[in-house]
Amino acid sequence: MYDVIILGAGAAGLTAAVYTCRKKLKTAILSIDVGGQTNLTSHIENYPGTGPMSGIELMQRFQNEAIGFGAELIMGKANKVDKIENGFRIGLANGEEYECKALILAYGKVPKSLGIEGEEKFMGRGVSTCVTCDAPLYKNREVAVIGGGNSAVEGALELATIAKKVYLVHRRDAFRADEATVEKLKNSEQIELVLNSIPSKVIGDKNVDGIGVENIVTKEKREIKVDGVFIEIGYVVDTSFVQHLVKVNEKKEIIVDERGNTSCPGIFACGDITPVPFKQTVIAAGEGAKAALECYRWLTGGKGAVLDWTH
Ligand SMILES: Cc1cc2nc3c(=O)[nH]c(=O)nc-3n(C[C@H](O)[C@H](O)[C@H](O)COP(=O)(O)OP(=O)(O)OC[C@H]3O[C@@H](n4cnc5c(N)ncnc54)[C@H](O)[C@@H]3O)c2cc1C
Known part of the structure; x- marks a missing residue:
């Protein structure tokens, strides 16, 4: 059993992993890809401290840091989340299952589909x-x-x-x-x-x-x-597999408080998946850090030192 599973390896999830790993929580990131939507921008120049670079290069740095601090990366699409005694069980589309004490949802948005004939058949092939x-x-x-x-x-x-x-x-x-x-x-x-x-x-x-x-x-x-x-008709949040556990708003974004707590104790959310305004890489990263620290506080019953610079 992992202490924390993070769903999504975009800016929010990878940053959350840096924080949970530095708190020595056994962390797995489950994700379809690494980098998320930031990979789609060929030139990102509003992520402070790095200078302009491609989104892919920036996210590669995020990945290296998360893995460097000890996060385990598992590739796959999550399609099931169940509450179990002392935690949660996550099911992937390939049938694999993983268990954790706390869950951080950071799986961003998915492109909207048109719902027309031939769209699904040729997705990724034209x-x-x-x-x-x-x-x-x-x-x-x-x-x-x-x-x-x-x-x-x-x-x-x-x-x-x-x-x-x-x-x-x-x-x-x-x-x-x-x-x-x-x-x-x-x-x-x-x-x-x-x-x-x-x-x-x-x-x-x-x-x-x-x-x-x-x-x-x-x-x-x-x-x-x-x-x-x-x-190119925009993005939506797919909450179909978590909606039985967490409250969502009218846009299907997962409702969080200012610390990233969802309505379900032990489940946290961050980044574009939440109603936090101004969907940007730097904001997703900051929200990921916040949710991870709150997750650590929750797992330690409020006893763990939360401020990173205190040790
Ligand atoms: C074309 C484009 C250009 C952009 N340009 C900029 C820019 O220049 N500057 C800027 O600051 N922001 C930019 N943004 C916005 C920025 O990319 C997002 O705000 C940011 O990526 C949000 O990060 P996130 O981690 O919340 O989600 P995402 O980046 O969406 O990452 C979500 C992750 O979850 C994974 N995932 C999704 N569903 C599942 C599932 N069911 N199971 C497992 N994993 C799953 C995905 O594979 C992905 O790895 C741009 C966005 C787009 C689309």
Whole structure:
């Protein structure tokens, strides 16, 4: 049995691990990937003290520190959390189970899906939720980006530097991104705007061959030939497997107090998974540190020295 299991190896979870390990708590981090959403930014320049670098490089440093202090990293997707005597049991999608005395939830957000035909079939094989990760695969090819916020607009601009043609499919006739960015979009020769339109299906047999779109004003339906589809419509918190234990708000974020306690004693939460405002890497890291110290305080019945500089 671990003292602490941390679900998620993003900025919040890896920082929490540094803190729990320095308190000599036997710690495991269970995660689908290492680095989380920060990996998606090619250039992070608002994480103080490091200087600008890629998100992947920054998160590699987080990982090295967490592992260096003794955290055990277990790769897998958690899909079950049960309360057991003296702790919790976590089930992974591959059937493995792990037990801990205290649990820190730091598993961030997952990309929203469109729920259309072909999306799941081609996910990771022509359908992507990460332009920064997958754009290089589409050199001189044709792609569609779905969405109208900053991620979609910036994604389309990034893809236009690599792909031959980019269709930007947006359900409205205006974009929510800032004006300077939208201006760049309109001036790009590679980008074709498909406005007032929603995707209806991803078409293909072995590979993606195109997408079906419907104009919601004229009701006209058309098929656009593309090799890849990028879904950039935002992120949601998946609380389906913890909702029976912790309270969530209307956005399904896990409600915490100022120390990271959830409504369930022994379960803590931190980072983008909570309602804490201004979702940023530095904020997730700070919240991870706070939740870990509170977890230590809880495990030691309030007797452990909580301030790191006291020993
Ligand atoms: C494109 C993009 C660019 C950004 N740019 C910046 C920036 O420049 N500066 C900045 O400060 N912030 C930026 N952010 C925001 C920042 O990345 C997030 O606020 C931060 O990553 C939140 O950290 P987190 O640890 O809470 O969650 P995440 O980073 O989302 O990490 C969650 C972790 O949990 C894992 N996980 C998820 N579900 C499960 C599960 N069921 N079981 C096990 N593991 C699971 C994931 O694999 C991941 O490792 C950006 C975000 C995006 C999407």
